[in-house]
Amino acid sequence: MPYPKEHKAKTRDRILASAARLFTSKGFDNTSIDEVMADAGLTRGGFYAHFSDKGDLYSEAIVYAASNSPMATGMPAGKKDGTWLDKVLTGYLSTEHVNAENSCPLAFLVTDVAVRNPKIRKTYTKTYRMMNKVIADHTKGLSTRKEETIMALTAMMIGGVAVGRALDDPDTTDKLMNSCRVIAKELLKLSAP
Amino acid sequence: MPYPKEHKAKTRDRILASAARLFTSKGFDNTSIDEVMADAGLTRGGFYAHFSDKGDLYSEAIVYAASNSPMATGMPAGKKDGTWLDKVLTGYLSTEHVNAENSCPLAFLVTDVAVRNPKIRKTYTKTYRMMNKVIADHTKGLSTRKEETIMALTAMMIGGVAVGRALDDPDTTDKLMNSCRVIAKELLKLSAP
Amino acid sequence: MPYPKEHKAKTRDRILASAARLFTSKGFDNTSIDEVMADAGLTRGGFYAHFSDKGDLYSEAIVYAASNSPMATGMPAGKKDGTWLDKVLTGYLSTEHVNAENSCPLAFLVTDVAVRNPKIRKTYTKTYRMMNKVIADHTKGLSTRKEETIMALTAMMIGGVAVGRALDDPDTTDKLMNSCRVIAKELLKLSAP
Amino acid sequence: MPYPKEHKAKTRDRILASAARLFTSKGFDNTSIDEVMADAGLTRGGFYAHFSDKGDLYSEAIVYAASNSPMATGMPAGKKDGTWLDKVLTGYLSTEHVNAENSCPLAFLVTDVAVRNPKIRKTYTKTYRMMNKVIADHTKGLSTRKEETIMALTAMMIGGVAVGRALDDPDTTDKLMNSCRVIAKELLKLSAP
DNA sequence: ACCAGCGGGACATCCCGTTTGT
DNA sequence: ACAAACGGGATGTCCCGCTGGT
Numbered sequence: 001m002p003y004p005k006e007h008k009a010k011t012r013d014r015i016l017a018s019a020a021r022l023f024t025s026k027g028f029d030n031t032s033i034d035e036v037m038a039d040a041g042l043t044r045g046g047f048y049a050h051f052s053d054k055g056d057l058y059s060e061a062i063v064y065a066a067s068n069s070p071m072a073t074g075m076p077a078g079k080k081d082g083t084w085l086d087k088v089l090t091g092y093l094s095t096e097h098v099n100a101e102n103s104c105p106l107a108f109l110v111t112d113v114a115v116r117n118p119k120i121r122k123t124y125t126k127t128y129r130m131m132n133k134v135i136a137d138h139t140k141g142l143s144t145r146k147e148e149t150i151m152a153l154t155a156m157m158i159g160g161v162a163v164g165r166a167l168d169d170p171d172t173t174d175k176l177m178n179s180c181r182v183i184a185k186e187l188l189k190l191s192a193p
Numbered sequence: 194m195p196y197p198k199e200h201k202a203k204t205r206d207r208i209l210a211s212a213a214r215l216f217t218s219k220g221f222d223n224t225s226i227d228e229v230m231a232d233a234g235l236t237r238g239g240f241y242a243h244f245s246d247k248g249d250l251y252s253e254a255i256v257y258a259a260s261n262s263p264m265a266t267g268m269p270a271g272k273k274d275g276t277w278l279d280k281v282l283t284g285y286l287s288t289e290h291v292n293a294e295n296s297c298p299l300a301f302l303v304t305d306v307a308v309r310n311p312k313i314r315k316t317y318t319k320t321y322r323m324m325n326k327v328i329a330d331h332t333k334g335l336s337t338r339k340e341e342t343i344m345a346l347t348a349m350m351i352g353g354v355a356v357g358r359a360l361d362d363p364d365t366t367d368k369l370m371n372s373c374r375v376i377a378k379e380l381l382k383l384s385a386p
Numbered sequence: 387m388p389y390p391k392e393h394k395a396k397t398r399d400r401i402l403a404s405a406a407r408l409f410t411s412k413g414f415d416n417t418s419i420d421e422v423m424a425d426a427g428l429t430r431g432g433f434y435a436h437f438s439d440k441g442d443l444y445s446e447a448i449v450y451a452a453s454n455s456p457m458a459t460g461m462p463a464g465k466k467d468g469t470w471l472d473k474v475l476t477g478y479l480s481t482e483h484v485n486a487e488n489s490c491p492l493a494f495l496v497t498d499v500a501v502r503n504p505k506i507r508k509t510y511t512k513t514y515r516m517m518n519k520v521i522a523d524h525t526k527g528l529s530t531r532k533e534e535t536i537m538a539l540t541a542m543m544i545g546g547v548a549v550g551r552a553l554d555d556p557d558t559t560d561k562l563m564n565s566c567r568v569i570a571k572e573l574l575k576l577s578a579p
Numbered sequence: 580m581p582y583p584k585e586h587k588a589k590t591r592d593r594i595l596a597s598a599a600r601l602f603t604s605k606g607f608d609n610t611s612i613d614e615v616m617a618d619a620g621l622t623r624g625g626f627y628a629h630f631s632d633k634g635d636l637y638s639e640a641i642v643y644a645a646s647n648s649p650m651a652t653g654m655p656a657g658k659k660d661g662t663w664l665d666k667v668l669t670g671y672l673s674t675e676h677v678n679a680e681n682s683c684p685l686a687f688l689v690t691d692v693a694v695r696n697p698k699i700r701k702t703y704t705k706t707y708r709m710m711n712k713v714i715a716d717h718t719k720g721l722s723t724r725k726e727e728t729i730m731a732l733t734a735m736m737i738g739g740v741a742v743g744r745a746l747d748d749p750d751t752t753d754k755l756m757n758s759c760r761v762i763a764k765e766l767l768k769l770s771a772p
Numbered sequence: 773a774c775c776a777g778c779g780g781g782a783c784a785t786c787c788c789g790t791t792t793g794t
Numbered sequence: 795a796c797a798a799a800c801g802g803g804a805t806g807t808c809c810c811g812c813t814g815g816t
Contacts, residue, residue: 545738
């Protein structure tokens with residue numbers, strides 16, 4: 001077994017990191033395999049040893065990106081109280097997140113994914129469900145309409161960030177983030193009288 | 194001058210209709226000028242007589258699509274009461290809208306727009322502002338946090354529809370639409386003491 | 387008929403000029419289509435509109451290069467006397483020719499051609515016959531063994547230049563050129579008593 | 580030490596024999612290490628135990644091939660008279676040699692070598708000088724222009740065989756071989772008063 | 773001495789945006 | 795308004811040289 005068995009995994013991870021960053025910032029079609037590999041310090045030659053095709057890479061990159069978004073990285077403590085949720089909302093619905101390189105693929109790729117193949121949409125759906133579950137697990141005190149509230153909340157989060165990135169006026173984006181943040185928190189509190 | 198000058202305008206409109214439909218359903222990169230022109234019953238050759246380039250068409254198509262979405266078409270009555278808003282929410286946050294061909298470009302193109310040129314983003318931003326304004330104009334009884342509430346609401350609407358279209362499970366999409374609809378209405382009512 | 391009909395021919399010629407230079411200086415395998423096109427100020431995309439494949443380009447480049455070698459370019463006058471032949475020998479069997487960029491493909495590609503497909507070898511053979519014919523046409527006074535002498539002469543010319551280019555010592559190459567030149571002239575004279 | 584150390588040398592020789600044959604018949608780029616090793620009855624893995632890289636093998640193969648060409652193998656007797664030279668010319672300038680598998684690398688690789696690294700060209704140059712020297716040593720009676728004559732002669736020999744191999748018409752190759760042979764012998768005689 | 777496999781790079785195909793002249 | 799075609803560029807396949815561990 002030549003090459004330490006982690007070698008390939010490391011390379012693969014490097015490719016994924018580049019892919020996640022490039023895909024989320026430029027979209028699927030505007031990111032070439034060449035670019036991804038060059039960004040990872042490699043050439044296209046070796047690409048197909050790691051992924052079956054560009055769509056495959058996209059799928060995996062979504063997973064990779066999801067585990068590096070504010071959602072996941074703010075989670076280490078895992079305390080299931082309002083503190084965690086508050087922190088996540090503050091991080092997610094922020095101008096920084098909108099302009100970040102490592103961002104939530106659910107928001108940054110939502111339109112892109114809709115026109116891709118089933119495998120990619122499946123990955124997206126799975127990631128989406130995870131987001132909902134994580135938030136649900138950290139939400140206490142929402143006795144009624146809990147599921148509805150959370151689904152609407154994540155839609156607002158994803159939509160807010162996605163729209164915020166599309167706008168050409170930073171001030172409006174700022175206002176949008178603030179609004180979503182305020183209402184989101186209110187939503188969670190309000191539903192629990 | 195064999196043809197009256199409105200002939201050109203009509204042709205232009207036919208191109209725009211095709212473009213709006215194709216762009217919103219397949220995205221910018223996956224839609225070729227060839228397709229658009231063929232769909233409009235023309236050949237590629239004449240395209241540049243109407244638009245300077247593909248990006249130009251995209252910009253115009255966003256405007257065109259926006260004026261044909263449930264948001265706009267549900268508006269003719271223009272009655273500024275809860276009835277109108279209720280109807281719009283019901284139409285917008287519905288499975289039918291998600292699967293429709295003539296859909297809200299704000300939701301269907303949000304990710305796509307974010308990676309395009311300034312001109313396109315400007316058009317998007319303008320359209321976005323119009324959506325907020327129209328809803329604000331039809332909203333009564335929201336004395337506090339009106340602007341925040343509306344911005345959060347449109348983010349939820351756009352996000353909900355965008356996510357709903359990306360998911361690969363119709364049931365989940367259904368549930369998502371319902372949730373957003375319920376919470377949206379609640380939001381508008383709840384914010385009013 | 388869009389584009390002036392010479393446009394494509396001009397582009398084609400530019401590609402051929404680059405190809406001839408690169409192929410003769412680096413050989414078939416060490417010259418990529420990318421390089422050729424870049425050298426011609428184009429990209430690979432358009433290559434296959436001009437040539438069916440790399441081998442095709444090679445074939446044509448041999449012809450092109452042959453018409454630009456000292457053999458052909460020294461010929462304009464076309465006077466069928468010893469002067470022309472003398473000039474050709476002096477130009478062909480020279481260090482300058484060995485180091486030139488636009489050189490005789492018969493010498494610079496001889497080994498390369500031997501391992502290529504039939505079409506390429508056919509082109510080479512044709513070019514080779516032309517070289518012999520041109521020299522024969524300009525040779526007077528060789529009553530006996532004329533054909534043998536000329537074939538041996540061209541073999542010496544081609545071999546001399548080819549070997550001269552492979553050697554790593556300029557002085558030896560110089561001596562080789564001189565030797566071939568002297569003996570070549572002697573050969574033509576000697577055979578005619 | 581399970582195997583006597585000559586085992587390694589034998590293996591090395593087997594590799595060289597295969598390499599010489601394959602390189603001279605297909606050129607450097609069209610011969611893979613895989614092929615060479617397989618031809619020698621080994622696997623690719625062991626290659627780097629014998630040679631530092633492919634270029635190294637090429638260098639050594641040139642030397643090996645030279646010592647097995649008609650030039651060298653016709654030499655055993657070593658009689659320094661016209662008989663030997665006559666035999667060599669007859670063997671070298673023959674259709675059989677052109678089609679042989681173990682052929683003179685000076686002729687079969689001349690173009691190939693010209694585009695390789697200095698080390699390879701050095702080996703080629705050395706081999707070339709040896710060829711000239713051997714012929715010079717066996718040549719008597721050439722009082723004037725001996726060096727020139729021999730250099731021109733070897734250029735003709737190498738050129739003739741190289742061209743003969745590139746042509747696609749066996750008859751022409753035949754005629755070329757005959758011509759070179761006739762003139763070569765004449766050259767040696769003619770230069771002697 | 774072997775062997776798996778990593779990473780490089782070229783080729784050919786496909787498809788698209790755009791330009792040019794009609 | 796059309797039609798032809800030019801030129802750009804990305805994809806995926808193939809194959810090869812070399813290296814790292816066994």
